[in-house]
Amino acid sequence: MATLSSYFREALKNIEPGEDADHARDAHAEVRNVLQQSQDLRALGINPVLIGSYKRNVSIRRVKDVDVFGRLDAADDTLRPGYALELFHDALLGGYDKNRVHTQHRSFKVDFPDYDLTVDVVPARRAGDNWEIPKKTDQDNRASWIETNPLRLNELTTQANTDFTLNGKGIYVPTVKLVRQIRRTWLGDQPGGLFFELMTYGAFRDNEPQGGSQAEYLTLVLEQIADVLPNVAEDGLDDPTLDGKKIATRATEEDFKIAIKKFDEASELAREALDEDDDCQAAVLWQRLLGETTEDEQVFPTPEYCNADGTRRATATTVKGAGSPAGTGRYA
C-alpha cells in the first residue's frame, strides 16, 4: 500500500486558494460595506454574512465566486421578494457601475475584474429556524420565497471535521477538497462542487470511514460516492440542512450518466493507487486521479525519488556510506 501521505499534504497545498482567499475576503468586505450604505436595507436590518465553499474552507483554487448571504434581520413576512431584490439592486448600483452588477434568478452577481472574481449576493429573510431567499422564475417573471439554510451547512461542516479526524486533525475538510478537485478534473459543469461536497458529507455520516491516511479516506469516500451516485441521480440528494428536502441541481440526466461512469472509474483508480506497493507507480495513478491545477500543474507531485513515468530514480549515495573517514575520537 502506497499512501504517500506527505505528498497528499503537498497536493492539498497545491489546490489551496492562495491569494484568491485574500481577494475573496476583500471583495466580501467591500460588498458588505456597499449594502450597508443603503438606508432602506439598514431599515430592514441588513446583516450580510459569507456563505459558500469559501466560508466553509472547502474551496479549491481557483476561487471564482464568493457567496454573500444578505440577511435582513428586521424583515417580517410582509416583505415581498421582488421588493427585496429591488432594494438590493439599487444598493449595489449605488456602489458599482451597472456593467458590474448582473441580475440572476434569485441573486445578483458583482464583477471584480481585477481579482477575476465575482461576488453572488442573495437577499434573505428569517423563516423560523431557517431562512428564505427570493426566487424569480423565467416563466412569469414573478418572484417568490424559497426556504434554505446555508448557515446550517457551515455548522455541519465544522462538526464533521471535528468528528472525523486523522491523528487529531480534521480529515473531512481535506477530503472534500480532494473530491472537489476530482470532480473538476473528471466532470464538466454539472453536477457541481456543492453537490459532491454534500455527497462526501453523506459518505462520512452514513459510513463513518476509518483510515490511517488521507489516501485511504479518499478511496473509501470515492467508493461510497460511486456506489450511491446511481440512486442519487434517480431519487435526488438529501439536503442535510433541511429535513425532508432535496438539493436542487441543474444537472441533466445525461450529466448524471456521465458522472456515474466517471466516478466509477475514479474510485477504481483510487483503489488501484492505494493498493499499489510501488510509490512511484502509485504517484502516477494519484496524478491521473487528481489532475492538474488551474495553472496546468500536477496537483499530486512526483516524489523526488521518482521519475515522471513512475520508475524509481537511481540514487548515487546512501546514508549508510556517510560519516567521517578519519575515525572516532575527533576534536574540533
Add this chain to the structure above:
Amino acid sequence: MTEPHLRELAAARAELRRRLGALGFADDGEVLRGPVVWTHPTTGIATATIDVTILDRYPFGPPRVQLVEAGTELDVTFHVEDNGALCLWDNTEPVNDAPWTDSERLLERVAGWLTKTAQGWPDDDDTDLERYIDADVDARLVMYDDAELAGLGGCLSTKTDERETTITVLPEPRGVPPQQRPKKGVQRSAKHLAWLADLGNVTRPLTRWDEVESALGADAATVRRLVMQGSLELLMLRYRRGRRPGILVLATAKLDGKPILRRCEAADSSEASRRLRSGAISAQVADRKVAIVGCGAVGSFTADMLFRDGVSHLDLRDPQKLRPGNVIRHLAGDIYVGLPKVAATKACLSATGLDVTHVDTHVTSVTDPTAAITLLQTHDVVVDATADERATAVLRWAAEQTQRPLVSVAVMRDGGVARVDRFPLRFDERHRPPVTPRDDLPGPYRERGCGDIVSPTPPSAVVAAAELATQVSLDELTNDRRLPATVLRVLRPQPDAPYDTLRTLTSDPGSDR
C-alpha cells in the same frame, strides 16, 4: 681576554679601514676621509670627498657615509638620512655577500649615488618624504582611509582616540574657519582640523616649514593663518614620485610666534591597504563564499585565517555559547564569554578593521539534510569543524549529493594528529585509512558536575588543524585542486607507524593527477 666573537668583529672592521687607507683615505681612528671619483652627467669627471664611519653594526650593516664635498656643483635631494648619511642600500641587500665590506664596491656605490643625485634620481619612486623633514617626531599615529579621502581637499575633521595614541583624519569636509578675532579664542568647532592638499609631482624633498609653505602655493596664506590661530592640527600633503602616489603627514603648531612642523608616522587604514597583507590570492578568493559549520576552537581559527587570507563572505554556524573554559583554545577572548560562539568569532574578525558586512552568523547546528544540501549549493566551500558524527555524516552526504566541496577538519589523539578530509572524492581517489584511537592516553576530562567531556587537546594543535583546513579550503577556492583527499599532519610523534615521526601524510592522489 677578548672573546673570540669580538676578535672576529674587530678584524673585519680593521680590514675595511686598511683597504680604505690603501685607497687614500685618511683615518683619525674614528672617521676615514677620502676621495671618490664619479661622473657628473653634464660636467663630467669629478672627485668628491666623503667621510666613512664604521659603526658598531658593521659588518652586519654598512658604514655611515657622509658627503663632505661633491667636487662640483650638486644639489643633494633624495636618499639622505636625517643625519646627512647617504642611503646606499636598503634592508633587502643580502648580508652574506655584503658589498659594503668590499672597499671598492663601497666607493662604486657612492659614485653611483652621486651620479644619480646629479640626474635628479630618474625613475625613482620612493614615497618617503617624511624622512627629510627636519623636525621632532609627533608620537601619535595618524590614520586615514585613502579611498574615502579621494577627491577631497581643504579642511577636514579629525578624531583623537582616548589614549591619544592615534589621530584619525575623517572624510568630513569642513569650511575654512574665519579669521580669529583679537582676544577671542578659536571656537571649538574650528579646532583640531586637518588640511588636505595635493602637491603634484615633487622633485626635491621638503625639509622645513618655509619649503612646505612654498609648495602649498595659493593656499599657503590660509594654511599659515589656520596654524597660527590654532585651528589646524595636521597637514596631509598628497604627492607623486614617478608613477607612485604618496602622502606626507605633518603635525603643525605655533611656537614662539612661528608655525612649526612635527614629523608624523601615518598609515592608510583603508580595506585595500589592509588587504595588501592578505597574500597574493586574496583578490582571487574575495568573492568566494565559505560556510564554517562549528565555530569552536578549530572552526574559529579557521574562520580567522580564511578571513585574513581574503575570504570576506563567511557563514558561521554553531549553536553554543562561549564558556570561560573555551577561551583557552578559542579565537575569542574572555570579554566575549556568554556570547554565541559565532558572534564572538565575528567580533574578533571585525577587530581586524576589515569589513565584516558579509560575515553572517547563525546560532544553529546543521542536522537537517535539506539544509545541508542548501548550504553546499550556496557556498563555494563548506568547512565541517564540528567533530560531530551526525553533522559530519549529513554534510558528507550533502557534499556527495551535490558534488560540491566539503572540508572536514579535526584534531585526533589529544592533539597528536591533525587531519583534514575533503569531499567529494574525485575519480578513483581514496581517503587515508582511519586513525585508530589510542587507549593509553589520559582523560577525557570533565568540567565540574555533569558538563561536557573536555578534550586534552592543546591550543597549538587546534591552530595547526585550522591552518591545515585553511590550506585545503584555499586549494578548492582557487580551483588549484592540487591537494589530495586527505591531508594529515603528525604534530607529536606517536607510538605506532606511520604516525611515529613528525610528518605530513596524504592520501593517494588518484589517477587524475
